[in-house]
Amino acid sequence: MFSQAMQDYLKAIYKLQEQGGAVSTSALAEAMGVAAASATGMVKKLAGLKLVRHHPYQGVVLSKAGEKMALEVIRHHRLLELYLAEALGYSWDKVHEEAERLEHVISEEFEEKIFEALGRPTRDPHGDPIPAKDGTLVVAEHDRLSDLEPGATGVIRQVSDSDAEVLRYLGIRGLVPDAAVEVLEKAPFNGPLTVKTGETSHVLGREVASHIRVEARAADDA
Amino acid sequence: MFSQAMQDYLKAIYKLQEQGGAVSTSALAEAMGVAAASATGMVKKLAGLKLVRHHPYQGVVLSKAGEKMALEVIRHHRLLELYLAEALGYSWDKVHEEAERLEHVISEEFEEKIFEALGRPTRDPHGDPIPAKDGTLVVAEHDRLSDLEPGATGVIRQVSDSDAEVLRYLGIRGLVPDAAVEVLEKAPFNGPLTVKTGETSHVLGREVASHIRVEARAADDA
DNA sequence: AGATTTGTTTAGGCAGTCCTAAAATAGCCG
DNA sequence: CGGCTATTTTAGGACTGCCTAAACAAATCT
Numbered sequence: 001m002f003s004q005a006m007q008d009y010l011k012a013i014y015k016l017q018e019q020g021g022a023v024s025t026s027a028l029a030e031a032m033g034v035a036a037a038s039a040t041g042m043v044k045k046l047a048g049l050k051l052v053r054h055h056p057y058q059g060v061v062l063s064k065a066g067e068k069m070a071l072e073v074i075r076h077h078r079l080l081e082l083y084l085a086e087a088l089g090y091s092w093d094k095v096h097e098e099a100e101r102l103e104h105v106i107s108e109e110f111e112e113k114i115f116e117a118l119g120r121p122t123r124d125p126h127g128d129p130i131p132a133k134d135g136t137l138v139v140a141e142h143d144r145l146s147d148l149e150p151g152a153t154g155v156i157r158q159v160s161d162s163d164a165e166v167l168r169y170l171g172i173r174g175l176v177p178d179a180a181v182e183v184l185e186k187a188p189f190n191g192p193l194t195v196k197t198g199e200t201s202h203v204l205g206r207e208v209a210s211h212i213r214v215e216a217r218a219a220d221d222a
Numbered sequence: 223m224f225s226q227a228m229q230d231y232l233k234a235i236y237k238l239q240e241q242g243g244a245v246s247t248s249a250l251a252e253a254m255g256v257a258a259a260s261a262t263g264m265v266k267k268l269a270g271l272k273l274v275r276h277h278p279y280q281g282v283v284l285s286k287a288g289e290k291m292a293l294e295v296i297r298h299h300r301l302l303e304l305y306l307a308e309a310l311g312y313s314w315d316k317v318h319e320e321a322e323r324l325e326h327v328i329s330e331e332f333e334e335k336i337f338e339a340l341g342r343p344t345r346d347p348h349g350d351p352i353p354a355k356d357g358t359l360v361v362a363e364h365d366r367l368s369d370l371e372p373g374a375t376g377v378i379r380q381v382s383d384s385d386a387e388v389l390r391y392l393g394i395r396g397l398v399p400d401a402a403v404e405v406l407e408k409a410p411f412n413g414p415l416t417v418k419t420g421e422t423s424h425v426l427g428r429e430v431a432s433h434i435r436v437e438a439r440a441a442d443d444a
Numbered sequence: 445a446g447a448t449t450t451g452t453t454t455a456g457g458c459a460g461t462c463c464t465a466a467a468a469t470a471g472c473c474g
Numbered sequence: 475c476g477g478c479t480a481t482t483t484t485a486g487g488a489c490t491g492c493c494t495a496a497a498c499a500a501a502t503c504t
Binding site: 025041057 | 451452454
Binding site for chain 1: 324326
């Protein structure tokens with residue numbers, strides 16, 4: 001009834017939605033690695049199934065049902081990643097690809113078994129929350145980058161700003177979801193922060209940094 | 223390049239071939255749960271890829287390459303069954319269905335990891351041999367039913383006879399691969415055997431019984 | 445505003461796998 | 475052998491998901 005392709009599209013829409021409201025078909029097409037027309041076609045199909053709401057030329061938004069389906073796939077994905085890493089000794093850079101294929105074919109029973117084998121975890125190897133079986137996702141209230149103290153390190157989870165210019169600026173600097181960051185310096189009051197990502201450091205206004213949600217790493221991490 | 227459907231067909235052909243020479247398209251269609259025309263179509267495609275040899279109206283036989291591919295899938299299947307049962311506590315009657323879906327999507331790395339985790343096994347939960355990675359299958363030299371002594375029990379693995387009539391006779395009596403049998407009596411010299419399968423017992427000529435390969439069960443089995 | 449650029453949708457096709465119906469072939473029986 | 479029946483193949487479609495090219499809409503620039 002619901003093809004694998006549909007699941008992939010729902011998941012992609014979910015992930016794009018996380019980083020900002022409605023999702024354009026071109027962004028979706030890019031995320032899926034297909035032509036824009038293909039994304040439009042699938043969006044229409046999903047809209048017909050009431051899994052998304054589509055306002056032509058305005059983007060697409062998951063419906064309640066669509067979000068639930070997306071979260072089921074994401075739960076599978078994250079549990080699999082964790083299982084591959086923990087139980088089978090996969091390195092972290094390889095779990096994603098394998099989980100990507102397995103997530104569509106495992107049964108509820110398989111999901112249940114690995115969930116139990118892992119001790120009913122709530123976070124995957126990347127620190128992302130694992131949606132619950134009923135489709136509930138405890139969205140971690142991540143710290144704002146502007147809240148971190150000098151010396152602290154973390155991983156960017158979400159970048160939201162109404163100004164596309166600012167987003168582009170941050171993107172060019174590598175301050176995008178999943179990037180690791182470290183706070184080098186922090187001026188007092190509402191002064192700027194100096195942060196490092198990859199090999200280079202950048203100075204950010206406090207206001208801008210407050211729009212970047214990060215997941216702080218424990219101090220004893222590598 | 224090689225679709226999942228093709229893998230399934232190759233596997234089905236392999237299994238049918240095990241039970242007797244060339245495979246008819248209708249037998250293949252039935253095994254795959256598709257219309258006869260669909261099987262013909264796929265067979266032509268596989269023949270084009272040199273994975274099978276097809277003589278119209280005469281059935282289909284795996285080529286060397288086709289057999290290797292079939293064995294790879296079967297290796298995946300059997301390793302998965304074993305892993306699901308051993309590592310995840312699946313009951314034996316559920317492993318097959320899950321393995322059926324997983325076998326097509328796991329990577330070589332996954333295969334390798336579970337192979338090692340299981341201690342490099344050579345038999346699956348049903349007692350079937352697991353093909354080696356290079357596509358070699360150590361075909362167990364099963365006992366002939368006619369060799370078993372009264373009281374012995376086993377599982378039929380292969381029934382081969384040039385006489386279709388005999389095969390049908392055996393089929394009607396439930397003496398088919400995977401059936402459990404027990405030898406009740408055995409006349410001396412080349413006299414007949416009385417064997418039981420399911421609830422009923424049958425008398426078989428020694429000659430016929432010698433064409434039935436069985437895997438003997440250890441005496442201490444249930 | 446008008447023109448250009450950018451983004452989105454429609455239209456028409458292609459490949460893969462399935463189907464049904466009809467034609468071709470093989471096997472069997474009188 | 476000739477004809478019946480069962481099996482197998484061919485022919486023609488349906489459906490999914492992808493593509494390119496062209497039409498359309500919105501945003502941007504002058």
